[in-house]
Amino acid sequence: MINSLLNIGLAHFLILSLILFLTGLLGVLISRNMLRTVMSLFIMSVSSVINFAAFGYYCDRSMENANMISVFVLILAVIQTIIALVILYKIYQANEYLDAEKIKDKEN
Amino acid sequence: MVTNLIYFYFLFFGIICSAFGIIFAPMMYLSAISLFLFVCFSSLIYLYLNSVYLSVFQFILCGLFLSVYIFLLIKKIGRINLRLGLAPFSKILVSSVFVLLFGGLFVLYFFQEFDSSLYSFFNAVVEKSFDTVNFRHYLYPLSLVGVFVLVSAVVLRVFLDNSLSVEQPKEQEENKL
Numbered sequence: 107m108i109n110s111l112l113n114i115g116l117a118h119f120l121i122l123s124l125i126l127f128l129t130g131l132l133g134v135l136i137s138r139n140m141l142r143t144v145m146s147l148f149i150m151s152v153s154s155v156i157n158f159a160a161f162g163y164y165c166d167r168s169m170e171n172a173n174m175i176s177v178f179v180l181i182l183a184v185i186q187t188i189i190a191l192v193i194l195y196k197i198y199q200a201n202e203y204l205d206a207e208k209i210k211d212k213e214n
Numbered sequence: 215m216v217t218n219l220i221y222f223y224f225l226f227f228g229i230i231c232s233a234f235g236i237i238f239a240p241m242m243y244l245s246a247i248s249l250f251l252f253v254c255f256s257s258l259i260y261l262y263l264n265s266v267y268l269s270v271f272q273f274i275l276c277g278l279f280l281s282v283y284i285f286l287l288i289k290k291i292g293r294i295n296l297r298l299g300l301a302p303f304s305k306i307l308v309s310s311v312f313v314l315l316f317g318g319l320f321v322l323y324f325f326q327e328f329d330s331s332l333y334s335f336f337n338a339v340v341e342k343s344f345d346t347v348n349f350r351h352y353l354y355p356l357s358l359v360g361v362f363v364l365v366s367a368v369v370l371r372v373f374l375d376n377s378l379s380v381e382q383p384k385e386q387e388e389n390k391l
Contacts, residue, residue, distance in 0.1 A: 112219060114218070114219065114222050118226070119259075119263075122226055122229065122230070122259075124317060124320065124321070125230055126229065126230070126233055128313050128314075128316065128317045129230070129233045129234060129237065130233070131313050132237065132309055132310065132313045133236065133237035135301075135305075135309035135312070135313070136237070136300055136301045136305060136306050136309050137237060137298075137300065137301070138298075138299050138300065138301055139242075139296075139298050139299070141242075141245075141284070142236065142237065142245060142298065145236050145245065145249055145284075146236065146237060148249075148280075149236065149252065152252070152256050155256075155260075155268075155272075156256065156259060156260075159259075159260050159263045159265045159268060160263060162263070162265065163263040163264055163265070172265070173265055173267060173268055176260075176265065176268050177267075177268060177271060180268070180271065180275065180276075181275075181360075184275055184276060184279075184280055187280060188280070188283070191283070191287060192371060195287060195291070198291050204293075205299075
């Protein structure tokens with residue numbers, strides 16, 4: 107047990123990635139503010155990038171494939187976040203708040 | 215060896231704490247600061263994995279651009295000191311149980327499918343990735359992606375502006391009536 111904690115390998119990064127993904131999922135489920143939901147989605151994207159980078163380091167020593175996929179995933183994550191922020195800003199201009207439950211109540 | 219170990223666990227707990235900070239921060243500006251720390255820690259993790267390009271790319275794109283953009287946006291809408299609320303306790307409990315179940319099922323599936331050995335999983339991945347590509351060849355398409363993003367953001371903004379300006383007069387007329 108202690109030996110596996112001391113010898114850092116791919117499993118450590120997979121565990122980190124899994125914890126981050128689950129944290130992001132929890133954030134999406136429990137936060138009422140939509141800005142924080144967008145940040146939680148970003149956490150989930152970064153967890154997948156860590157996964158790719160770790161696989162690249164431990165499996166593919168040339169790092170070319172992993173880096174390329176990681177950069178694409180990262181760009182997509184940033185695009186998604188920025189587009190979501192623009193939409194949220196417009197929602198805020200129309201409603202004066204970003205609380206998902208209030209907006210849902212208003213629609214009903 | 216020991217320094218390496220301490221460095222890894224520092225990053226490990228730093229990145230998890232900052233992720234929890236984003237979700238459970240009581241104030242909006244604390245959440246934004248946690249996001250910046252999260253980006254910094256994840257960039258250091260990539261450095262640990264020898265992905266220097268990725269690390270610098272993430273730090274510039276997310277740390278110096280996205281975090282600052284979010285911070286300015288919060289400031290612009292005057293919600294920098296906004297108290298953030300979470301969902302009701304029952305919903306948090308049910309969500310936590312769901313997330314834990316999901317994580318447990320994932321780990322169980324992983325170990326059952328790959329016979330408790332990560333080695334067979336690595337083999338499955340490595341055997342399927344015969345093709346090697348030169349990363350430099352993909353810099354040109356990446357720049358195209360950047361241009362495409364900017365164009366789509368401008369188009370989206372114009373579209374949203376128009377839709378908002380059409381909706382507002384209608385609402386004003388309804389209020390007058």
